[in-house]
Amino acid sequence: MFLKRLLVCILVTVCFSEDHFDEWVNTYLAQSDSGGLEIELSHWFITPIDTSEAHGRLIVSQDKKFRFEMGYKTIVSDGVVWKTYDERSNRLITQFPDTTFENTILVWFDKEKLLGVKRENINSKWDFRLSFSNKIPDAEIHFSPKDGSLIWIDVLDKEYIQRLYDITIKQYSGDIEVFQLEIPGAFEIDLRE
Numbered sequence: 482m483f484l485k486r487l488l489v490c491i492l493v494t495v496c497f498s499e500d501h502f503d504e505w506v507n508t509y510l511a512q513s514d515s516g517g518l519e520i521e522l523s524h525w526f527i528t529p530i531d532t533s534e535a536h537g538r539l540i541v542s543q544d545k546k547f548r549f550e551m552g553y554k555t556i557v558s559d560g561v562v563w564k565t566y567d568e569r570s571n572r573l574i575t576q577f578p579d580t581t582f583e584n585t586i587l588v589w590f591d592k593e594k595l596l597g598v599k600r601e602n603i604n605s606k607w608d609f610r611l612s613f614s615n616k617i618p619d620a621e622i623h624f625s626p627k628d629g630s631l632i633w634i635d636v637l638d639k640e641y642i643q644r645l646y647d648i649t650i651k652q653y654s655g656d657i658e659v660f661q662l663e664i665p666g667a668f669e670i671d672l673r674e
Contacts, residue, residue, distance in 0.1 A: 501624055502609050503596060505631065510592045512652045517542040518590065519653035524551060525644040540653050541590050546660040549586065557662040558583060562673075564662040573664050576672040585617050585636075 512518060520539045526532065537551035549556045553568045563578040588594050599612040607624040621635040633646040 500602075500609075501607060501629060502600060502622065505624065505629070506592060506595045509650050510590070510595075512650065513541070513543060513590065517653040519651050519655075521647075521649045522645050523647040525646065526641065527644065528641045536647075539586070540655075540659055541587070542653075542657070542660065545587055545590070547583075547586060548659050548662075555662060557660055559660060566662055566664055566667065571664075571667050573662065573667040573669045574672060575669070581616050588613060588617055 509518075518539075518541050520541075522537055522539070524535045524537055526534075535552035537549070539547065539549050541547045546559045547557070555566045555568075557564045558578055560578060560583070563576050563583075565574045565576070566572070567574075588598075600609045601612075602608065603610050603621065605626065607626045607629075609622050611620045611622060613619060618636050618638045620637060623632045623634070624630065625632050631648050631650075633644055634648070636643040636645070
């Protein structure tokens with residue numbers, strides 16, 4: 482009888498225990514419970530031909546509006562209208578959302594999807610490969626074995642790798658005006674027509 486109980490306890494522990502990825506998801510998404518999240522990061526884009534680096538910021542509200550600033554570009558979306566501003570050309574483009582891009586960003590803010598994604602340990606218990614659906618690129622996420630903090634995320638595509646690093650995640654409780662993009666004097670193009 483004791484042996485059966487012990488076996489059941491071991492099986493439950495093995496089958497339902499949290500790994501470090503689960504802990505990280507629960508911790509960082511808990512910050513968005515009373516507002517949105519603001520993420521500051523560095524981005525390294527690696528292709529067979531070129532490598533570039535930029536610094537940026539992503540703000541996501543509880544209702545999945547987002548503002549993404551990277552280098553010279555800013556993208557703002559409310560899920561219905563997408564606005565992109567390029568500071569180099571002073572162009573403001575309004576269009577319907579790029580759903581593939583939005584899904585790639587927003588999957589990282591959906592607790593059920595993140596915890597349910599197929600994942601496997603690579604190299605150590607601190608490194609994971611996440612396999613999303615066909616339209617969302619796979620990713621590798623790396624944590625520090627010293628303190629469990631997030632070190633980097635590699636977004637893997639057929640022809641390139643995007644490395645996100647120096648990632649700071651905090652609760653966003655700022656103004657909702659950040660999800661609007663009006664640039665006086667910009668050349669405006671509306672692609673919805």
